[in-house]
Amino acid sequence: MYNFIVNPNSRCGRGQIIWRKLEEVLRTSGVEYQAFLTERPGDARIFASELTSGCRESNVIVAVGGDGTVNEILDGLSFCGSITLGYIPAGSGNDLARSLKLPRNPVRCLKKILQPKYYKLMDYGVLTYGEGEISHRRFIVSAGIGMDAAVCHNILFSKTRGLLHKLHIGRLAYLLVGIKQLALAKPSKGYILLDGVQKVEFNHVYFISAHIHPYEGGGFKFAPDASFEDGKLTVCMMNNRKKRKLIPVLACSLLGRKSSNTGIRFYTCEEIAVHMEHPMAVHADGESCFCQKDVQIRCISKKLRVIV
Secondary structure (H helix, E strand, O other): OEEEEEOOOHHHHHHHHHHHHHHHHHHHHOOOEEEEEOOOOOHHHHHHHHHHOOOOOOEEEEEEEOHHHHHHHHHHOOOOOOEEEEEEEOOOOOHHHHHHOOOOOHHHHHHHHHOOOOEEEEEEEEEEEOOOOOEEEEEOOEEEEEHHHHHHHHHHOOHHHHHHHHOOOHHHHHHHHHHHHHHHOOOEEEEEEEOOOEEEEEEEEEEEEEEOOOEEOOOEEOOOOOOOOOOOEEEEEEEOOOHHHHHHHHHHHHOOOOOOOOOEEEEEEOEEEEEEEEEEEEEEOOEEEEEEEEEEEEEEEEEEEEEO
């Protein structure tokens, strides 16, 4: 039995169009399946929880949507039995699909899932945040605090984003909002603690992101060396007193190149604690986790079985 969790509203309704094509293939192939269509944020998490809670049997869950849909599904999973995840990208950023080199054609993705040849045991991350009432949020691509999260927050509520997606230039939305947030961004003092041992203090940080996969924000390759199967986080810290020196770093990331600029530092660890002097935006796979001063991020090694 294949369980499809579908976000029909992803990429301004493109998810619905893709799902109709996939349903035609499923019906003609005689595959046994059931579909769960989301109507509002949080539905995918609920569906994933209901499908896996207390389940001791093998379970195949297929996400049809963007990185946010996969994030919700991951966040709702109960790892009681054997769970296999399939993914058919239908979002705007599709950073997970880019990292896994999945076909752009959704029907080809479906055929890979129905006739799987390769599986990967993939890492995922857990973001912990909040004062008083502590919250935990799983993520599959990246989590961050600062300017990159501010871009994600802005994108979630941008009216321009919808228009650009309809014109099939949704990636431009990330770039435009990124330029705006860079102009508005103010650096922060603070420190990071790597694996509870190595403390690194800083004075002019614009953002810190922890990666399972290399990309975020619709194709910005902030962590070129990130691997989803090494049990480690690749941490990217953008730190420079002069804001203009960050522009070449962002340009290299957009082009998929590793910057040699001094405005960016990389660390590798299993877990990281971040403290900022003042609250900054936080995200997990592009989904808002509000503004925080302190976050903790850790890697869960090879827990998720994925069809690739």
